[in-house]
Amino acid sequence: MGETSNICLKSELDLFSSLPTQLAIDSSSFVQIHPLSSISETAPIEFYISGNGEHYLDLAHSILHLQIKVLKKNNSVLGDNDQVAPINYILNTMFSEVSVFLNDKQVASQSNYSYRCFFESLLFSSKSNQDSLLTSALFYKDTASQHNNVIATSTNEGFNTRKSLCKASKIVDLIGNIHYDLAAQPKLLINGVNVRIKLERQKDTFSLMSTAEHKIIVKSASLFIRKINVAASVVLAQEKALERGLIKMPIRRAEVRSFALSSGLQSSTIANAFIGQLPTRLILGFVSNEAFNGNYAKNPFNFQHYNLNYLSILEGSKMIPSKPFQPNFDNNLYARSYLSLFTDLSRFHNSQNINISYEEYPKGYTLYAIDLTPDMAAGETHMSVNRTGNIGIDIKFSAPLAETVSLIVYAEYRNTIEIDKARNVFTDF
Numbered sequence: 001m002g003e004t005s006n007i008c009l010k011s012e013l014d015l016f017s018s019l020p021t022q023l024a025i026d027s028s029s030f031v032q033i034h035p036l037s038s039i040s041e042t043a044p045i046e047f048y049i050s051g052n053g054e055h056y057l058d059l060a061h062s063i064l065h066l067q068i069k070v071l072k073k074n075n076s077v078l079g080d081n082d083q084v085a086p087i088n089y090i091l092n093t094m095f096s097e098v099s100v101f102l103n104d105k106q107v108a109s110q111s112n113y114s115y116r117c118f119f120e121s122l123l124f125s126s127k128s129n130q131d132s133l134l135t136s137a138l139f140y141k142d143t144a145s146q147h148n149n150v151i152a153t154s155t156n157e158g159f160n161t162r163k164s165l166c167k168a169s170k171i172v173d174l175i176g177n178i179h180y181d182l183a184a185q186p187k188l189l190i191n192g193v194n195v196r197i198k199l200e201r202q203k204d205t206f207s208l209m210s211t212a213e214h215k216i217i218v219k220s221a222s223l224f225i226r227k228i229n230v231a232a233s234v235v236l237a238q239e240k241a242l243e244r245g246l247i248k249m250p251i252r253r254a255e256v257r258s259f260a261l262s263s264g265l266q267s268s269t270i271a272n273a274f275i276g277q278l279p280t281r282l283i284l285g286f287v288s289n290e291a292f293n294g295n296y297a298k299n300p301f302n303f304q305h306y307n308l309n310y311l312s313i314l315e316g317s318k319m320i321p322s323k324p325f326q327p328n329f330d331n332n333l334y335a336r337s338y339l340s341l342f343t344d345l346s347r348f349h350n351s352q353n354i355n356i357s358y359e360e361y362p363k364g365y366t367l368y369a370i371d372l373t374p375d376m377a378a379g380e381t382h383m384s385v386n387r388t389g390n391i392g393i394d395i396k397f398s399a400p401l402a403e404t405v406s407l408i409v410y411a412e413y414r415n416t417i418e419i420d421k422a423r424n425v426f427t428d429f
Helices: 113-123 133-137 157-169 232-241 289-293 335-343
Strands: 025-033 045-049 055-072 084-086 095-102 105-110 172-177 195-201 208-210 214-230 247-261 267-277 281-288 308-315 318-325 367-371 388-397 405-419 425-427
Touching: 025 045, 025 055, 045 214, 055 084, 055 157, 055 195, 084 157, 095 113, 105 247, 105 425, 113 247, 113 367, 113 405, 133 172, 208 214, 214 232, 247 267, 267 405, 281 289, 281 308, 289 405, 318 335, 318 367, 335 367, 388 405
Parallel strands: none
Antiparallel strands: 025 214, 045 195, 055 172, 055 214, 084 208, 095 105, 095 195, 247 405, 267 388, 281 367, 281 405, 308 318, 308 388, 405 425
């Protein structure tokens, strides 16, 4: 027996203990919240959750329920020959921006929201989750190399499934979580804090894949959120604690930025892509600028490699990774770039998979992940000291770009939202 080893008792021999009992929560239930105003084709959908009363809110269960229809541009019903389907994960990707307010303090303003939702559903949800829960939000993965295939004999299985669910303009019933920072952390929101969530619609040219002009109509929308009745003794203790300190709600703050790369360009350094607080992690990918801006014929989630042969992040004068990514897609040499999805998204040493195979990677799923934390632990529960500075992105291609391309960058930060006894809300970003 080692000198530093302690004697232990195996759990199967613990014959006299009972399960712990929770007494802090008296009850909980989901409540349905309706939009503040009637739904139209262009107006945002806005929800208001009152903080009055004794209930706490479980924002991790912010569930959006939509019923939608796909119609022809003139509002007529789809015919048998109409080749049209929503893009992947349409429950969330049909929105371009989401804003969240706590007591009128804006704590989230997520532009490029469609890409945030796509990245998080593709990279942070397992295949089993994509094949079960996320199908209720119309997540059906596009077949690799077939993203733009919308003809009648299309071999894009994701497109075909989504098309069949929308045929004849029947109502599609969608439900799933909203992607915002406070919904990705487990702490309850104390009573006395009002919540307002505003969803801005994407253009139909972005949200639909089609051979002609079509539109999405939202027939109904509601938000389900879990309200918690907390034991009076806990409420009193927390109010007492608020006399001496602040409620702290650590969040993983995500933002998505885009950078246009002009046709004919073969190399570019994007100086000062990020200034101020530095991200803890980046995910990068390239899509057609036409698709990014909305084009029925081009899938906005078709992340092509564009013959990239050099990619590095510049943190001041420091290069990350120390050896840049230098894939050669012509010769199928991209293993290190593919591996970054696992090493830098905390998937390498655990059983959580990423539903992108090595063969699929260069065929519309070419994404690069870079962990910027000192211990390469951006996905862990602890945090590193937040740093400030500037980040540049250095890019080279083996041939000039044949079209204008949008570089999409998902950036993740660690931040904290604080609330005082008077229910004033503070952020450090």
